[in-house]
Amino acid sequence: MKKFIAFIGLLFLIYNSFADESTYYPGYSLSNVQQNSGGFTGDLTMISPGPYGDDIPNLSLNVEYQTETRVRIKIYDPNNARWEVPKIKLIQIKSNLNQIKLNQIKLNQRELNNEVLFNTTPPDTHDYNGLIFENLYIEINSKTAKNPNIYGLGERIYDFKLNTSNHTYVMFTKDNGNEEDVNLYGVHPFYIELREETHLFHGVFILNSNAMDVTLNPDHLTYRTIGGILDIYIFTGVSIDDVISQYTDLVGKPPMIPYFALGFHQCRWGYKDLDVCKTVVEQYKAHQLPLDTFWMDIDYMDEHKDFTFDPVNYPQEEVKEFVEQLHEDNQHYVIILDPGIKVEEGYAPYDDGISDGIFIISADTKLPYTAPVWPGECNFPDFTNPKTYSYWSKFIQQIFDEGIILDGLWVDMNELVTFDSSEELSESSESKKVERDSINLPYVPGGVNLNYRTVNLSAIHNTSIAFNLHSMYGFMEAKATASILTETKKTRIFVISRSTYAGHGHHAFHWLGDNYSTYKSMATSIQGILNMNMFGIPLVGADICGFSGNTTAELCARWIELGSFYPFSRDHNSIGMKSQELYALGDQVTNISRNVLLNRYSLIPYYYTLFYYSHEIGTPIWRALVYDFPEDPNTYSIDKQFLVGNALLVTPVLEEGATSVEGYFPNSDWYDYWSGEKILTKNSTLTFGKNLTLDAPLDKINVAIRGGYIIPKQEPALTTAESRNNSFELLAAIDSETGSASGKLFFDDGISLDTSQNSSSLIFELTYFSGFSYFETYILESNYDLLNHVLLDKMTFYGVDNITTLWVNNIKYPFEYDSTLKVLRIKGLNLSLNERFQIIWKTN
Numbered sequence: 024m025k026k027f028i029a030f031i032g033l034l035f036l037i038y039n040s041f042a043d044e045s046t047y048y049p050g051y052s053l054s055n056v057q058q059n060s061g062g063f064t065g066d067l068t069m070i071s072p073g074p075y076g077d078d079i080p081n082l083s084l085n086v087e088y089q090t091e092t093r094v095r096i097k098i099y100d101p102n103n104a105r106w107e108v109p110k111i112k113l114i115q116i117k118s119n120l121n122q123i124k125l126n127q128i129k130l131n132q133r134e135l136n137n138e139v140l141f142n143t144t145p146p147d148t149h150d151y152n153g154l155i156f157e158n159l160y161i162e163i164n165s166k167t168a169k170n171p172n173i174y175g176l177g178e179r180i181y182d183f184k185l186n187t188s189n190h191t192y193v194m195f196t197k198d199n200g201n202e203e204d205v206n207l208y209g210v211h212p213f214y215i216e217l218r219e220e221t222h223l224f225h226g227v228f229i230l231n232s233n234a235m236d237v238t239l240n241p242d243h244l245t246y247r248t249i250g251g252i253l254d255i256y257i258f259t260g261v262s263i264d265d266v267i268s269q270y271t272d273l274v275g276k277p278p279m280i281p282y283f284a285l286g287f288h289q290c291r292w293g294y295k296d297l298d299v300c301k302t303v304v305e306q307y308k309a310h311q312l313p314l315d316t317f318w319m320d321i322d323y324m325d326e327h328k329d330f331t332f333d334p335v336n337y338p339q340e341e342v343k344e345f346v347e348q349l350h351e352d353n354q355h356y357v358i359i360l361d362p363g364i365k366v367e368e369g370y371a372p373y374d375d376g377i378s379d380g381i382f383i384i385s386a387d388t389k390l391p392y393t394a395p396v397w398p399g400e401c402n403f404p405d406f407t408n409p410k411t412y413s414y415w416s417k418f419i420q421q422i423f424d425e426g427i428i429l430d431g432l433w434v435d436m437n438e439l440v441t442f443d444s445s446e447e448l449s450e451s452s453e454s455k456k457v458e459r460d461s462i463n464l465p466y467v468p469g470g471v472n473l474n475y476r477t478v479n480l481s482a483i484h485n486t487s488i489a490f491n492l493h494s495m496y497g498f499m500e501a502k503a504t505a506s507i508l509t510e511t512k513k514t515r516i517f518v519i520s521r522s523t524y525a526g527h528g529h530h531a532f533h534w535l536g537d538n539y540s541t542y543k544s545m546a547t548s549i550q551g552i553l554n555m556n557m558f559g560i561p562l563v564g565a566d567i568c569g570f571s572g573n574t575t576a577e578l579c580a581r582w583i584e585l586g587s588f589y590p591f592s593r594d595h596n597s598i599g600m601k602s603q604e605l606y607a608l609g610d611q612v613t614n615i616s617r618n619v620l621l622n623r624y625s626l627i628p629y630y631y632t633l634f635y636y637s638h639e640i641g642t643p644i645w646r647a648l649v650y651d652f653p654e655d656p657n658t659y660s661i662d663k664q665f666l667v668g669n670a671l672l673v674t675p676v677l678e679e680g681a682t683s684v685e686g687y688f689p690n691s692d693w694y695d696y697w698s699g700e701k702i703l704t705k706n707s708t709l710t711f712g713k714n715l716t717l718d719a720p721l722d723k724i725n726v727a728i729r730g731g732y733i734i735p736k737q738e739p740a741l742t743t744a745e746s747r748n749n750s751f752e753l754l755a756a757i758d759s760e761t762g763s764a765s766g767k768l769f770f771d772d773g774i775s776l777d778t779s780q781n782s783s784s785l786i787f788e789l790t791y792f793s794g795f796s797y798f799e800t801y802i803l804e805s806n807y808d809l810l811n812h813v814l815l816d817k818m819t820f821y822g823v824d825n826i827t828t829l830w831v832n833n834i835k836y837p838f839e840y841d842s843t844l845k846v847l848r849i850k851g852l853n854l855s856l857n858e859r860f861q862i863i864w865k866t867n
């Protein structure tokens with residue numbers, strides 16, 4: 024209890040110090056400014072010392088205009104090298120932009136609006152400091168718009184639109200068990216701000232891996248980090264897609280995903296033996312529920328040791344047969360790996376780790392750092408050591424050599440988590456907050472205990488100490504694991520990691536961690552997915568039906584309705600909980616699951632096309648409403664609804680017992696996705712849309728399709744391998760003002776590393792001109808042979824006025840028209856999407 028009071032005291036001290044004029048720190052003065060071809064450099068000289076001593080009085084400033092839309096501001100100690108994050112590949116400097124004002128970084132893209140996007144000049148009122156740069160404390164402030172609209176700074180569970188009333192966001196990877204408003208598994212020091220006056224977005228990224236926090240205030244924000252340097256990148260936008268594209272240019276675009284990743288996944292901790300696993304797979308089939316991938320949690324291991332199979336409950340030969348059967352049935356197999364390697368002589372991963380010298384070293388003993396995790400006392404591979412790659416590779420390869428063909432890997436516990444031997448595993452979350460830190464730090468970001476349940480920050484890695492590398496551990500492990508799997512399989516791979524760092528999405532994917540079986544966890548999964556998509560990690564989902572705690576039939580029904588729209592859709596459960604496979608909660612849940620999952624499978628061509636553009640450009644799959652409607656302030660805080668691509672607006676039920684749901688429909692044409700019924704008609708004299716209450720019986724999730732969009736679909740099946748071979752369908756929703764719509768399809772074999780020579784890529788266009796509607800396809804590529812056999816069968820158009828005649832490739836063709844709903848249906852087309860075709864109809 025005393026320690027908890029000390030923690031409060033610390034916070035008080037911090038706030039106090041900044042309110043007090045006598046502790047105002049004016050920062051550094053800039054001199055010796057040298058213009059160069061790509062920007063300028065200058066010397067920074069400290070005006071007066073900062074709060075905690077060990078100031079670095081002389082600093083260098085380097086401002087580089089790296090691209091037309093990106094500036095890098097680097098502030099570092101020219102006399103003593105400090106820790107710098109090693110991984111960002113700089114894109115060549117493309118342009119030499121206008122001169123900028125000192126202290127005020129202006130970017131010419133937004134000069135027209137006279138906008139200053141990052142301004143470190145402290146105000147005359149001295150409400151906040153100039154730059155402080157000390158050995159263990161760096162602070163920089165930037166003026167923002169008034170009550171700014173800021174998004175990002177993950178990973179945490181919080182409102183999507185961040186609180187700017189003196190709220191502090193801590194970034195330091197931690198298994199904080201899905202508590203709200205605390206630093207969770209990943210670190211993404213990137214935010215996007217929307218300026219309300221201009222409706223333009225820009226982004227700011229600080230490339231720093233040390234524990235840090237950011238305080239958002241009504242007119243400025245404060246970065247505080249305890250190590251490294253200031254290496255700040257500003258992306259000028261101006262649309263959200265521009266900003267995310269510019270950010271992922273820097274940290275890396277997502278790889279092309281394997282097609283099966285979009286199927287449904289089943290997992291659970293607590294499948295006690297292989298027979299249980301077999302039954303689960305059988306039951307999915309028996310209930311005609313789609314299932315693409317079966318996952319094994321730590322249960323498969325022998326005493327929780329990596330790279331082993333439990334000889335009694337998961338005999339390796341039988342696992343091999345099980346996996347072969349999965350593959351025969353067009354299904355896939357993924358297993359978990361944890362970083363901790365059990366200290367046990369005779370266990371090859373331990374013996375080799377010792378002889379290869381690849382474990383993290385304790386600063387005290389200079390021996391491999393030892394701490395308990397699932398198997399007991401463990402050592403931890405150091406992924407900064409170049410030798411660790413071949414070590415890790417050897418043991419992954421061994422699984423394949425022994426005949427168990429993995430389709431992906433799941434890397435968990437890599438924040439990095441260790442168990443505190445002095446505590447019970449089941450301790451309450453309250454006790455986690457208690458301050459028990461023993462590192463001697465003058466400032467502790469957010470006052471959180473940095474040494475709690477992790478490898479001591481003094482521990483030694485090959486390239487630095489854990490103090491600098493801690494938050495990058497999971498990223499490095501996932502990156503190595505992904506690269507090893509790619510080398511082994513020579514196909515696109517699938518690595519899901521709990522811990523992430525900026526740039527993770529270039530290598531691997533993510534799930535939102537160990538949540539609860541609660542309506543709250545279901546609701547907050549939306550902001551989690553939106554954030555990760557913003558950070559360049561498009562393939563992400565939360566544990567459907569919830570991980571910890573017992574689910575209910577109703578919760579599970581609502582969750583699978585929502586989860587069927589997750590980019591990554593997996594049911595996962597904790598040990599000792601009520602079974603929650605989608606067939607295990609009664610007929611009604613089974614029926615609902617089947618319907619929504621079959622709908623998911625029908626939408627996979629649309630999702631896959633979105634993933635292709637995400638890979639090419641960085642575009643997020645899930646989008647907050649504010650992304651597409653920045654001129655409408657009603658959208659700024661919405662995080663209970665989301666868009667999939669630009670075309671689908673999902674309004675899930677997130678509350679128990681609800682039979683209706685409220686949603687906001689921005690000013691546009693919206694049609695009920697299922698029936699084609701008009702929900703809202705665009706009114707170009709208005710900026711705002713409407714709040715609507717929609718019926719939401721237990722078996723319905725409300726989805727709207729936006730006027731102006733065409734989405735590709737396929738007849739669903741129980742696996743993606745089968746649904747890929749089923750006929751195509753196009754669903755179009757017509758813009759009421761222009762009578763037009765457009766859409767895209769990208770399709771390839773879904774697994775080869777490079778399918779640029781063997782893919783088909785199309786654009787669909789519907790236009791209206793003087794009484795006639797013209798539907799045409801534009802073929803960008805038509806090299807994927809499957810599309811010569813898997814044909815377009817059906818087309819459905821929502822919002823069509825009365826039709827008199829319809830022609831397909833200039834020949835009159837039958838159609839169905841519902842004049843009440845204004846829905847046009849055309850069937851039995853049998854057209855190859857690899858060839859151009861045209862549909863025309865006449866409206867009376």
Ligand SMILES: *[C@@H]1O[C@H](CO)[C@@H](O)[C@H](O)[C@H]1NC(C)=O
Nearest residue numbers: 066067068079080081082102
């Ligand atoms: C800092 O720079 C000033 C002026 O450039 C110089 O006189 C001083 O020696 C430098 N101090 C250190 C510690 O390098």
Ligand SMILES: *[C@@H]1O[C@H](CO)[C@@H](O)[C@H](O)[C@H]1NC(C)=O
Nearest residue numbers: 038039041042188189240241
């Ligand atoms: C934020 O904190 C500062 C410094 O303590 C204080 O002056 C200001 O009133 C606070 N603003 C709000 C909106 O709480």
Ligand SMILES: *[C@@H]1O[C@H](CO)[C@@H](O)[C@H](O)[C@H]1NC(C)=O
Nearest residue numbers: 182185186187188189190191
């Ligand atoms: C915003 O953050 C401040 C400071 O932490 C807190 O007092 C306030 O309650 C928060 N507001 C909301 C709406 O959560």
Ligand SMILES: *[C@@H]1O[C@H](CO)[C@@H](O)[C@H](O)[C@H]1NC(C)=O
Nearest residue numbers: 386387461462474479480481
């Ligand atoms: C971490 O290591 C340092 C230096 O080796 C040691 O002084 C400290 O007690 C350790 N902290 C914890 C929490 O084990």
Ligand SMILES: *[C@@H]1O[C@H](CO)[C@@H](O)[C@H](O)[C@H]1NC(C)=O
Nearest residue numbers: 407408409410411484485486
């Ligand atoms: C880092 O790893 C390499 C290769 O294993 C080794 O040669 C080198 O000595 C290591 N350096 C440190 C500082 O541990």
Ligand SMILES: *[C@@H]1O[C@H](CO)[C@@H](O)[C@H](O)[C@H]1NC(C)=O
Nearest residue numbers: 571572573574599600601602
């Ligand atoms: C969850 O349900 C199981 C039975 O399926 C029961 O043993 C357990 O106590 C329940 N746990 C909670 C937290 O309700």
Ligand SMILES: *[C@@H]1O[C@H](CO)[C@@H](O)[C@H](O)[C@H]1NC(C)=O
Nearest residue numbers: 609610611612613614615722
């Ligand atoms: C589930 O669907 C089946 C087949 O359509 C139907 O016979 C059954 O009544 C449904 N059960 C429930 C509870 O909705």
Ligand SMILES: *[C@@H]1O[C@H](CO)[C@@H](O)[C@H](O)[C@H]1NC(C)=O
Nearest residue numbers: 704705706707708709710759
């Ligand atoms: C559009 O909105 C304006 C203002 O509310 C209203 O007067 C007008 O009737 C609306 N137009 C249509 C077509 O609904």
Ligand SMILES: *[C@@H]1O[C@H](CO)[C@@H](O)[C@H](O)[C@H]1NC(C)=O
Nearest residue numbers: 657685686687711712713714
């Ligand atoms: C919609 O409802 C929200 C919350 O109920 C409210 O804050 C907002 O003002 C409403 N917007 C419109 C356009 O009616």
Ligand SMILES: *[C@@H]1O[C@H](CO)[C@@H](O)[C@H](O)[C@H]1NC(C)=O
Nearest residue numbers: 353744745746747748809812
């Ligand atoms: C899908 O079609 C391809 C090409 O015709 C074929 O090779 C493959 O076996 C089919 N897959 C399934 C699951 O039927």
Ligand SMILES: *[C@@H]1O[C@H](CO)[C@@H](O)[C@H](O)[C@H]1NC(C)=O
Nearest residue numbers: 823824825826842843866867
């Ligand atoms: C469409 O046809 C229906 C009956 O077929 C008629 O009542 C309606 O007025 C027509 N609408 C238009 C816009 O022509």
Ligand SMILES: CC(=O)N[C@H]1CO[C@H](CO)[C@@H](O)[C@@H]1O
Nearest residue numbers: 200201202537538539571597
């Ligand atoms: C929110 C929640 O349930 N958190 C729990 C998630 O699961 C982990 C692992 O079981 C727990 O430690 C968390 O408390």
